[in-house]
Amino acid sequence: AQKVTQAQTEISVVEKEDVTLDCVYETRDTTYYLFWYKQPPSGELVFLIRRNSFDEQNEISGRYSWNFQKSTSSFNFTITASQVVDSAVYFCALSEAKRSGFGNEKLTFGTGTRLTIIP
Amino acid sequence: DAGITQSPRHKVTETGTPVTLRCHQTENHRYMYWYRQDPGHGLRLIHYSYGVKDTDKGEVSDGYSVSRSKTEDFLLTLESATSSQTSVYFCAISESLTGGLVASKSTDTQYFGPGTRLTVL
Numbered sequence: 001a002q003k004v005t006q007a008q009t010e011i012s013v014v015e016k017e018d019v020t021l022d023c024v025y026e027t028r029d030t031t032y033y034l035f036w037y038k039q040p041p042s043g044e045l046v047f048l049i050r051r052n053s054f055d056e057q058n059e060i061s062g063r064y065s066w067n068f069q070k071s072t073s074s075f076n077f078t079i080t081a082s083q084v085v086d087s088a089v090y091f092c093a094l095s096e097a098k099r100s101g102f103g104n105e106k107l108t109f110g111t112g113t114r115l116t117i118i119p
Numbered sequence: 120d121a122g123i124t125q126s127p128r129h130k131v132t133e134t135g136t137p138v139t140l141r142c143h144q145t146e147n148h149r150y151m152y153w154y155r156q157d158p159g160h161g162l163r164l165i166h167y168s169y170g171v172k173d174t175d176k177g178e179v180s181d182g183y184s185v186s187r188s189k190t191e192d193f194l195l196t197l198e199s200a201t202s203s204q205t206s207v208y209f210c211a212i213s214e215s216l217t218g219g220l221v222a223s224k225s226t227d228t229q230y231f232g233p234g235t236r237l238t239v240l
Binding site: 004033035037043044045047050091093106107109110111112 | 152154
């Protein structure tokens with residue numbers, strides 16, 4: 001069975017500090033996808049990034065960066081120079097890649113990390 | 120914007136009444152999903168559909184049924200609502216691959232609707 005653990009329930013940092021959100025996953029599949037979603041106070045779920053298990057290259061997008069390490073089954077998310085607009089709940093999620101190639105069918109979510117940026 | 124709408128956005132109902140939530144998409148995506156979000160649980164999959172009239176159960180399907188009679192609409196029905204079904208319900212869509220194991224960045228990602236807040240008294 002797949003499992004995603006976000007051990008940090010809540011994090012508060014002062015604006016402009018860097019912050020890392022941890023995500024640890026469990027799966028028996030050798031092919032899978034990892035995701036991060038953001039849920040701002042308005043409630044919608046915003047897709048941030050998708051990574052497949054073949055690609056361990058870290059990614060940077062502006063102030064956001066992601067560190068994928070298969071050896072530790074982790075997919076951590078770092079926000080550099082945090083801003084108040086980064087305040088949200090962040091979800092890490094995992095899906096398996098179907099052997100048939102027909103996409104993923106189920107996302108397993110972590111319980112989320114509530115990030116508060118203090119001005 | 121993935122062209123997903125959910126209706127109603129808010130609903131208050133009483134225990135024992137039937138409730139139907141609607142998810143509508145405008146971009147002809149094959150896969151559609153229903154999740155519920157509860158504190159301490161993240162999002163959990165209720166049902167999903169991989170085509171018209173093709174549906175399957177998710178992790179928390181008890182007490183829910185779904186129907187998909189046309190590509191653009193995926194309905195979630197609570198036949199007899201209970202207080203434990205008070206939750207925020209999200210619909211999602213994704214596009215399927217047509218071959219190969221590795222998808223491009225633009226496919227195989229689930230995009231979510233705005234959510235429906237359901238309260239069962």
